[in-house]
Amino acid sequence: MDNSTSVANHTGQMDFILVGFFLQSKHPALLCAVIFVIFLMALSGNSILILLIHSTSHLHTPMYFFISQLSLMDVMYISVTVPKMLMDQVVGMNKISAPECGMQMFLYLTLGGSEFFLLAAMAYDRYVAICHPLHYSILMNHKVCLLLVSGCWFLGSVDGFMLTPITMTFPFCRSREIHHFFCEVPAVMKLSCSDTSLYETLMYICCVLMLLIPVMIISSSYYFILLTIHRMNSAEGQKKAFTTCSSHMTVVILFYGAAIYTYMLPSSYHTPEKDMVVSVFYTILTPLINPLIYSLRNKDVTGALSKMFNVESPRKL
Template sequence: MHSGDRPSQNQTSSTDFILVGLFGETEHAALLYAGTFIFLVLALVGNALLILVIHAEPRLHTPMYVLISQLSLMDLTYILVTVPKMLLGQVTGDDTISLSGCVVQMFLYLTLGGGECFLLAAMAYDRYAAICRPLHYPQLMSQRVCWHLVCGSWFLGMVDGLLLTPTTMSFPFCQSRKILSFFCEAPALLKLSCVDISLYRELMYLCCVLMLLIPVALVSSSYALILHLVCRMNSAKGRRKALATCSSHMAVVLLFFGASTYTYMFPHSYHTAKQDMMASAFYTIITPVLNPLIYSLRNRDVTGALRNLVRPRTT
């Protein structure tokens, strides 16, 4: 894993891009590579196992766990879209990515990122219906409604990808084709353009604001109503149970939206390319590892189903 072994820019196709990667020229590249690889394995195993447990246990075939399994599926795909390519480039010394590969990577990344925003909002609505409207929950969150929310999340994420990917890739990239990121991310690619993109940057900013603010508004409204109800509860046990039900989802929301807001909603003058890369690494690599841990370790139903899944193989 030596940078000197990597092909120079003039050895690549004129349409290829060069990904800088997370490791750069640091002397700790091997350690960082090992850590990233471990995170990749943990994310793959954790999310795949959570999906398997939810699918295998009939008791978990409820709207809440259907949404959790979809979140794991998005996280699983999320990390597969970006990290393996970066790690492979670090080993082979080939940090290039073709134009078509860049388009596919950006589209999938935007689709999954946008879809996860709306899926987290759907999960907040599910918690609101379960806690604030328990008698009407079977109607408010039926299997049909649940799958409509799932399909809607994927569809809106795909719309985000279809809107931003072709437009971003339509600009001429006549400066250095070295992307200051470890994957084809729209903000990093736009910095390579040699034409005035100020109008498009503002439109993209507006699109990202809507993709983040609408789900954040839905999540905030749901939890405001939940907290209002919790504060009116006379039973301390009931308050603890309600808060415990929501705490896992709130942790995931804060992790995902915090990093996404920093990258896409803060003015570019407030952060450098390196800081952007670190924020992207956080919600691309670390968050997919934390999500299954948050939803499994803090959930008795999931841990119980996991024991039931493993026990027959150990007897």
């Protein structure tokens, strides 16, 4: 008993091995190049959106403030997992130390949780803008926006501080191979040789709350938004409201759908291959898609972008 415990504690200090999808791919070099291009596009797209919102005065509104925060989270989110994965493929190593694994886990949990609540704050912002337009400037002043964003970051960090230490203190005496491309909680928990059923139940309850509270806020906001839109006499007003809200709802469905699969469906629905595909979707593709949704479908953003390039081009001439 004591011997096995010492072995578990000893192995707990060893490196993990990330068995990503490159090892299972027939063309790993091509896949690596594609992911690198996606990574650069996501970084540049979100960075441009942040700079554009910051430098354009008529985009200094609560809605665009929240969009810039979403882009910031996406830049950090994709940077937590992809550079390590690409570097391992290039160098030919796929090891990660326990402290590095814990840090990666904490960051993605914090950023993912923060994004859940930020999407709820964005839905509330749209509710106030459409249902209470006369009081919008008061209800969504700069102080309120800062408090909402600060609350989103704080609640996300609570998720990271709760789950990461518990996960990483379990003894790992099975294979050191994590069948994933980063240290995701469910994948790491499979390596533990102790009974994790109670922790998995608590984690499930935590994730349900992390998802349920924002979903309730989003659902309530859009219920009242749809009622208000239905009562509008202006077809132009209805179209503008639908366009604004549909962009946000697209992001919500993409992000929450992947999270519900990962953390709320029973283990019988999961395989390492499916988990990696879903994780690729919300850690790599969603940060790429978000700026496209909020720029290509938004006349204010596309107008500001074209104006910026039009202003810059005469200077070059």
